[in-house]
Amino acid sequence: MVMDRRPDEMLNDMLRRGIDVFKGAIQGVTEVLRTGDDAIKEMDDAVRGKPMAPGETPEDTFINVLALMKGAMEEARETGSATAPAVVQRARETLSRVTSMEPSWRTGPSIGKTATDMFRLVLRDLRGSESLVKLATGRGEINDLEKLIDWADDVGNRLGKAQKVVAQPKPGAQPPAGVPATGESPRRSALSLPTTEETVTELKRRLGRELYRIELDLVAGGRIAGKPCDCLGSKHHFGIEATAEELIPMDTSPIYPSIISWLKVHQNEFEVEEVAKRPPEHYQALAPDVRRFRKEVMGTDSIAPLRDSPKTSEKTS
Structure with a gap:
């Protein structure tokens, strides 16, 4: 029975239990701090950017981040949340890659004169995206992912079309005046079109x-x-x-x-x-x-x- 124990034994037992509870609390706080430190480090890496792979081009980065965003969308649909750890991790990786390729201190092209310039401009726009920052900080929604993917797909299609136009050979000799081009109807050729x-x-x-x-x-x-x-x-x-x-x-x-x-x-x-x-x-x-x-x-x-x-x-x- 409890009353059979000496007062000093009861006091020692209470002290041991108190110390165990205190140690458990300290371990819990330490774990929380470590988790927070890891999250801060990940976000810091995303904002600062990591070294790019040798020879990686802006187009390569765009393709890679598009794949990351689509992977994040699959994770979000499976978990039903855009704040799932896997989604946040992919968003941070996306932000890190974009920041590494186009850091804020680097002067960007004023206009897209070449395909590389166009992809650089797109990456700089993505770096400043509020939706991407929200996702990377764990505050995003699935709607933010959908907007980013729709935007990236649309931009990719337009850039691809622009590259094809730039790569097209110059038109050859035109047919003599008054002679309609092959396949052109006489009625249409007779019209005065712009x-x-x-x-x-x-x-x-x-x-x-x-x-x-x-x-x-x-x-x-x-x-x-x-x-x-x-x-x-x-x-x-x-x-x-x-x-x-x-x-x-x-x-x-x-x-x-x-x-x-x-x-x-x-x-x-x-x-x-x-x-x-x-x-x-x-x-x-x-x-x-x-x-x-x-x-x-x-x-x-x-x-x-x-x-x-x-x-x-x-x-x-």
């Missing part, structure tokens, strides 16, 4: 106008009369994306995929609900990007070329 050059010029003017409109909205901070508006919403991007896509097979400039990619990256923060959460300065800081796009498309940052051409004005008057 040349490719005229079509490209007009499409560039339309694209320049749309870019100028969004530039003004960004300068205004996404607001009208000081209140958040949907003037930057996705429905307003349709004309820009459609025109840029139409120009890709006709003009070898890689600026068009870059414009589409930029819109995809910032699409979420352009919705009116997100505009209300951010200060006007956030959007004003993006205006120079659009001005640079417009200057590259039109060859000047003047708005004079955005006006109707003389021929168009004559027809409408």
